[in-house]
Amino acid sequence: MLSLLATSDFNPVSEFTDFINHPYVDLPLGLDINKGVVYLWLSAATAILVPLLIIRRGLKAKPGRWQTFLEMVYDTAYTQIAKAGLPEEGMRIWFPYVGTCFIFIWAMNVIGFIPLPFSGESVQLLGVDVPKLQIYAASANLSVALTLTLVTFVATHVEGIRYNGVVGYFKSWIPAGLPPVRPLRGGSVGAAILFGLIAVVEVLSQFVRLVSLSFRLFFNMLAGHLVIAVFLGVGALMAASLGNAAFAVHIIGFPMGVALYLLEATLIAALQAYIFAALSAIYIGGAIHPEH
Amino acid sequence: MAVQGDVNTAAKTIVLGLATGFGAIGPGIGVGIIFGKTIEAVGRQPELRGQLTGMMWLGFALTEAIVFYALGMAFVAYAIT
Numbered sequence: 001m002l003s004l005l006a007t008s009d010f011n012p013v014s015e016f017t018d019f020i021n022h023p024y025v026d027l028p029l030g031l032d033i034n035k036g037v038v039y040l041w042l043s044a045a046t047a048i049l050v051p052l053l054i055i056r057r058g059l060k061a062k063p064g065r066w067q068t069f070l071e072m073v074y075d076t077a078y079t080q081i082a083k084a085g086l087p088e089e090g091m092r093i094w095f096p097y098v099g100t101c102f103i104f105i106w107a108m109n110v111i112g113f114i115p116l117p118f119s120g121e122s123v124q125l126l127g128v129d130v131p132k133l134q135i136y137a138a139s140a141n142l143s144v145a146l147t148l149t150l151v152t153f154v155a156t157h158v159e160g161i162r163y164n165g166v167v168g169y170f171k172s173w174i175p176a177g178l179p180p181v182r183p184l185r186g187g188s189v190g191a192a193i194l195f196g197l198i199a200v201v202e203v204l205s206q207f208v209r210l211v212s213l214s215f216r217l218f219f220n221m222l223a224g225h226l227v228i229a230v231f232l233g234v235g236a237l238m239a240a241s242l243g244n245a246a247f248a249v250h251i252i253g254f255p256m257g258v259a260l261y262l263l264e265a266t267l268i269a270a271l272q273a274y275i276f277a278a279l280s281a282i283y284i285g286g287a288i289h290p291e292h
Numbered sequence: 293m294a295v296q297g298d299v300n301t302a303a304k305t306i307v308l309g310l311a312t313g314f315g316a317i318g319p320g321i322g323v324g325i326i327f328g329k330t331i332e333a334v335g336r337q338p339e340l341r342g343q344l345t346g347m348m349w350l351g352f353a354l355t356e357a358i359v360f361y362a363l364g365m366a367f368v369a370y371a372i373t
Contacts, residue, residue: 080346212357219360275353278346 019136035118039111039138047100047107077102081274085281087289090159094284097155101148102277105139109221109269112137113261135228139272140221142214149214152280160287172290173202213279220272224264231257304373308366315362322355 023032051073054066063071077099086094117131124130138144160169175198234253330348334341 084346215360215364216353216357219364220357223360223363271349271353274349278350 035136036138036141036144038118039108039136040144042116043104043108043111043138046111047104050107051103073103074099076274077277081277082281085278085283086285089163090285090288094155094159094281097151098277098281098284101152101280102273104273105148105217105276106270106273108139108144109137109272110265112140112221112225113265113269135225137221137225139217140225142218145214145218146210148217148276149210152213152283153210155280156283156287159284160290163288164290169287169290173206174198209283213276217272217276220268224260224268228257228261228264231260304370308370311366311369312359312363315366316359319355319358322358323352326351326355 019035020032023034024038025033027033051070054070057066059067078095081102082091082095082098086098113135115133115135117133118136119132119134121132122129123132157169160172163169164172174195231253234249326348330344333344
């Protein structure tokens with residue numbers, strides 16, 4: 001996204017959509033291998049191999065730096081994410097899922113801030129074709145975020161029905177303490193209207209979760225990359241209209257961009273992974289034990 | 293200086309900025325309240341710090357996401373008009 005050598009025809013938004021039309025390998029049924037797919041593979045490999053390598057190097061009673069880091073990640077995933085949302089009987093199946101979500105999304109987000117040569121463009125430097133470095137996150141893509149959210153969404157309702165039965169689960173959506181509705185035995189009309197309204201709101205809120213969970217991850221990463229791109233490239237953006245004065249804009253914009261880069265890469269990348277996993281655990285736990 | 297160029301694009305760009313900016317006011321206040329109240333709570337009961345921090349980050353992310361709804365809708369409005 002952020003080309004190292006920015007040019008004046010730099011458009012921050014198109015950098016997120018153009019790669020779909022320029023896949024590396026063209027396959028039928030839209031199964032192209034493009035930049036987003038390569039980033040996903042890279043993230044999955046990182047999420048699997050880094051913990052595996054640390055474990056295979058041997059775990060010691062007096063942990064080194066890497067083992068301490070890994071233990072901290074595991075502890076966060078277990079106590080802060082899974083224990084906080086899931087009931088005891090759901091831990092065995094769903095702690096691995098939310099833990100995987102946490103580490104995989106974190107890997108995607110962090111890899112999104114490392115400049116890598118996957119842009120498919122190159123620049124002539126001293127007569128040699130050098131691929132342009134750019135930063136792009138697989139999670140800054142609604143397809144990725146929405147797919148992960150759909151897994152959580154389906155898992156929530158399947159687990160809710162499995163633990164409570166179809167009738168029991170959908171009954172649990174209606175909050176306790178409503179006046180009873182008895183349509184055949186002369187119940188009040190007001191109670192029936194109230195029941196209908198609450199049912200509509202509850203069903204809508206289930207679908208709003210789908211939107212909010214995916215949009216939060218997607219737009220956080222997209223907006224983070226856009227803001228960095230705009231601040232680092234603001235001089236290039238304004239060079240056409242300002243001329244040499246664009247250099248002054250660069251002096252202000254560049255440190256701002258570096259500061260935002262550090263904030264996004266360290267705090268926001270981990271935080272978004274944490275939030276996604278924690279909310280998945282809370283949703284699934286809420287479906288298993290509705291009264292919580 | 294006379295106005296030059298595409299007035300339509302200029303108006304859309306101004307609206308994109310305004311929509312995002314107004315959308316950021318509420319979540320900005322909300323995030324401030326969340327962090328302030330957590331600091332207050334930790335000051336009262338320092339032993340609950342671990343639990344409170346987890347809840348704080350959850351609340352922070354839920355509030356912060358509202359900026360992105362505004363930003364997303366602004367982008368949609370920019371793209372389709």
